[in-house]
Amino acid sequence: MGPGDGRRRGSDSDAPLSQPPRPCEAYRAEWELCRSAGHFLHHYYVHGERPACEQWRRDLASCREWEERRSAEAQEVTRVSFAQRSLCESERARVQAARKHALVWAPRQSPPADWHLPLPQEKDE
Amino acid sequence: MAGAGDARGPGPAAGEPPPQQRGACQVFPERPAQGKPPQEGFLSGFFTNDQKCPLMLLKTLETNPYVKLLLDAMKHSGCAVNKDRHFSCEDCNGNVSGGFDASTSQIVLCQNNISNQAHMSRVVTHELIHAFDHCRAHVNWFTNVRHLACSEVRAANLSGDCSLVNEIFRLHFGLKQHHQTCVRDRAVLSILAVRDVSKEVAQKAVDEVFEPCFHDHEPFGRIPHNKTYARYAHRDFQNRDRYYSNI
Numbered sequence: 001m002g003p004g005d006g007r008r009r010g011s012d013s014d015a016p017l018s019q020p021p022r023p024c025e026a027y028r029a030e031w032e033l034c035r036s037a038g039h040f041l042h043h044y045y046v047h048g049e050r051p052a053c054e055q056w057r058r059d060l061a062s063c064r065e066w067e068e069r070r071s072a073e074a075q076e077v078t079r080v081s082f083a084q085r086s087l088c089e090s091e092r093a094r095v096q097a098a099r100k101h102a103l104v105w106a107p108r109q110s111p112p113a114d115w116h117l118p119l120p121q122e123k124d125e
Numbered sequence: 126m127a128g129a130g131d132a133r134g135p136g137p138a139a140g141e142p143p144p145q146q147r148g149a150c151q152v153f154p155e156r157p158a159q160g161k162p163p164q165e166g167f168l169s170g171f172f173t174n175d176q177k178c179p180l181m182l183l184k185t186l187e188t189n190p191y192v193k194l195l196l197d198a199m200k201h202s203g204c205a206v207n208k209d210r211h212f213s214c215e216d217c218n219g220n221v222s223g224g225f226d227a228s229t230s231q232i233v234l235c236q237n238n239i240s241n242q243a244h245m246s247r248v249v250t251h252e253l254i255h256a257f258d259h260c261r262a263h264v265n266w267f268t269n270v271r272h273l274a275c276s277e278v279r280a281a282n283l284s285g286d287c288s289l290v291n292e293i294f295r296l297h298f299g300l301k302q303h304h305q306t307c308v309r310d311r312a313v314l315s316i317l318a319v320r321d322v323s324k325e326v327a328q329k330a331v332d333e334v335f336e337p338c339f340h341d342h343e344p345f346g347r348i349p350h351n352k353t354y355a356r357y358a359h360r361d362f363q364n365r366d367r368y369y370s371n372i
Contacts, residue, residue: 018371019367019371020371021367021368021371021372022361022364022367022368023364026357026360026361026364029357030357033353033354033357038350038351039350041289042289042348042350044300044301045289045300045301045302045303045304046302046304046305046348046350047302048301048302088371088372091368091372092372095372098340098342098346100340101336101337101340101341102337103262103337103341104271104272104275104334104337104338105258105262105263105264105265105272105275106262106263107261107262107263108260108261108262108263110203111202111203111204111260112204112230112259112260114230115203115204115230115260116205116210117230118210119210119229119231120229
């Protein structure tokens with residue numbers, strides 16, 4: 001997931017977040033993929049070690065608790081809030097891990113000016 | 126021709142890039158030197174005997190999940206890709222399969238060296254990664270070999286070039302962390318295909334940038350080992366607004 005330009009509502013806010021970062025089906029699919037024999041082979045081929053899939057399982061459980069909040073009784077609010085925090089912390093850790101290396105090049109603020117220009121030969125014609 | 130080159134063989138039973146060093150102009154003879162207008166691009170390939178290249182390109186652009194994600198990501202970054210403007214099917218010297226010409230913002234597809242649809246998809250993915258880097262960052266393709274090395278590491282890592290199957294077809298047998306060995310080696314080969322530098326200089330550049338660039342998985346967010354991973358990555362990219370709004 002690349003850097004997005006969506007609005008960020010930090011976990012420090014008291015306002016509840018509206019929905020999980022991903023549909024719960026996405027967490028289930030990632031957990032299943034992680035546990036597959038094919039992924040074990042790919043991961044070992046790239047990293048030389050077995051993959052860790054437990055976090056996807058925990059995130060799936062947190063997501064399902066989050067999505068149950070609409071029918072939650074008042075006494076369940078604390079449990080659902082914990083699930084939200086847990087899931088958000090897990091996703092923020094993934095984002096931090098993806099950004100921890102310094103960039104080799106400077107990012108652009110706008111695309112190259114000549115990207116859409118016609119080819120020099122076309123311009124002459 | 127000035128840009129990143131893909132020093133890949135003509136198919137799964139790949140040959141290696143030519144043993145002697147060639148400049149980019151010798152590898153891509155239809156590409157003009159800087160300052161000269163380029164030859165006809167996409168249409169000239171269509172009307173020559175080799176009509177497979179445009180047809181394979183079209184199928185790749187319309188169906189391949191790696192490519193569809195890259196096209197979406199480039200559009201989001203302000204570099205919408207036009208098939209007729211940004212791709213050119215040409216005959217190339219040696220075993221090079223394609224390249225990205227930063228001076229004209231064009232991807233060159235070596236129609237005489239791309240033999241099947243799967244190969245076309247890999248080459249297009251590889252070169253689109255270079256184009257994506259050109260779009261999102263100030264990459265000094267011509268003056269900074271570390272920048273070139275970084276983009277080549279990313280392209281070898283994320284395009285499927287170094288999949289276990291492709292390496293086995295090349296008779297490169299290895300399992301534990303072999304992917305990283307392949308990425309390093311192919312990045313060096315690609316640099317040597319388009320830059321008049323020594324192998325030691327290319328190797329040093331790859332070694333210096335490997336850690337950050339190997340872990341830069343944009344726009345995929347992961348290493349897409351096959352089309353399933355690429356589809357999941359595309360799903361995540363399309364979901365990014367919801368994602369960043371809710372963490």
